[in-house]
Amino acid sequence: MARPVVSETASAAGRLRAQLGGLVFLPGDAGYDRACVPWNLAVEQRPAAVAVPSSAADVVRVVRAASDAGLKVVPQSTGHSAAPLVGRMDAAVLVRMSGFGGVWIDPERRVARVVGATAWHQVAEAASVHGLAALHGSGPDIAVAGYTLGGGLSWYARMFGLACNHLVAAEVVLADGSLHRVHASHEPELFWALRGGGGNFGVVTALEFDLIPLEEVYAGVLLWDDAAMTGEVCRAWAAWTRGLPEEATTSLRLLGRPRSSQAQTIFPGRQVVVIDGAVLGDREKAAALLTPLRELNPTVDTFTPTPAADLTRLHFDPELPSPGVSSHVLLDDFDAAAVDVFVAMAGAESETSLLSAEIRHLGGALGRPAPGGGALDQVHGRYSASFLASGATEKLRTQGQADTTRAAGALLPWSSGHRFLNFTDQEVDPAAAFGAATLARLRAVRDRLDPTRLFIANHDLG
Incomplete structure (x- = not known):
């Protein structure tokens, strides 16, 4: 035989x-x-x-x-x-x-150390014991490593910038099998590349990063469940974000599918408008800042002084693995015309399979090069638009990909021409994320450390 x-x-x-x-x-x-x-x-x-x-x-x-x-x-x-x-x-x-994880807090240095696939809720909870907070993601179970290596947009991003530029050290296994500890004064070029360059350079086994002295933040959700309010709320939020102090980082979302009572969403059979986020600083000033939005009489208003550790669950992100397809675009502006397109693509009257349509307010510290920053030292766009649909079946994936792509494409007239890879679930030209000079420098680091291209990252440098 x-x-x-x-x-x-x-x-x-x-x-x-x-x-x-x-x-x-x-x-x-x-x-x-x-x-x-x-x-x-x-x-x-x-x-x-x-x-x-x-x-x-x-x-x-x-x-x-x-x-x-x-x-x-x-x-x-x-x-x-x-x-x-x-x-x-x-x-x-x-x-x-x-297979491994863990977090250690140095309260004197205001630094956290994590290993393996440690999740952000673990860091937030450990830091809060010492009156400190982390620049964490919008979901509790997002891993620190991938989020940070790709940039990292937190609820404090307009004030403190990208999470990757708060790294103070990293430990990484390179293509030759050696384990290196890198920081600003030891292997600085690799340290620069890891801050925003993703998983192209090795397997990161540990990260150390700055924490901020913050026990409490004015945070919460404003929600409207009247579809007739969608356009008005969206226009009001867009206008409100103009000239907004950097202490405020918020997002606007349309959640749920109004035309399908069978859709597996947290708002079955209807769509709601949600504004969520955080405002740093004095609680009275923070409350006053929200007055123009509260005058629209939201159905739900949970904005209140909130323990910083609780913000990992503010955004309603799923806490268990789930199937989805998405598209994303960075915007230079979100003016009245862009709002109209957004509502037409994703609002209650649209024929769409979208489960979520989100605009995040960027700018502030995100729009300025971080002093001594890494490969991704700023975000080129004042807003981020993201669209999500179900991927539970092949039919839903096909329809969802078409609808998310269509919605993002409709906003291309306002696009900055750049991409933010943490929000990008498709292969894209890496030059759109980094620019030509930065990309060339990243490739030089990779080619020196991994000449045989042993490592495959989700977003390859090309």
Whole structure:
């Protein structure tokens, strides 16, 4: 009887298993399918192997073994932005960092240290014990690493800028299998690249970053459930954001599908308008700042002095993996004409499958180069527009991708021409994220440290 043909990739995966044993799952193993699942359940990942390290030392072993076996390496924490990886990891080992985590706070230095796939809610809770806050994401279970390496937009972003520029040190396993601790005075070029350049340079096993002295913030949600108010609220928020002090960071969202009572949303059968966010500083001044919006008589108003640790759940982001498709565009402006287009694309009268249409207010510190900042030292756009639809079935994914793309495309006349990769779930020209000079510098760092292109990032530098 002839022996079954073993592919070159399967043979390489076998060699990986021989070196790493139980650290690795191969196709057909119990545990492989579960280890492959990213946060976005609409994305299918079928790598040659999956490794789940439980320490930085394990990561070193995986990288060395993958290189020896002739496999690429795909670092991943939770897989929130896994869609651009589809079709790119057939001959790779997926390194799921979820096997370890932890956070340590140095209250004297106001610095947090995290390892592995530590989630933001863990950091926020640990920091709050010391009266400190982190520049965390809008969902509690977003991993610190991917969010920070891609930039990081927090509820304090207009005041403090991107999270990546608050890094003080990183530990990363490079293509030769060596573990490096980098900071401003040790391997500064790699440290610069990691701050916004994503996962193109190695597997990051630990990050250390500044915290801010903040126990309480004036934060919450304004919600209107009358579809007739949609246009008025959107126009009011757009006008309100002009000249707004940097202490305020907010977003505007249309949530729910009014034309489908069967839609699996938190607002089935209807659409609501939501403004949420945070205002730093004196609570009386913060409350006064919201007066123009409160005069529109929201159905729900939860803005109040709030413990900083609670803000990880302010945005209603799902706390369990879910399937979705999305599109995104950075805007130079969100004027009255843009508001009209936004409402036409996503409002209660639109024929759309969108579950969420969101405009985030940027500018402030985000619009200025951060002193001593990294590869992504500012965001080129005063607003961010994001559109989300269900990806639960193939039919919904197809329709959702069409609707999200159409909505983002309708706002292109106001586009800044740049992209923010943390919000981008498609492969895009990296020059749109970094600019030509920065991209050339990033490529030079990558080519020096990873000449064989061992690592595959969700957003490749090209």
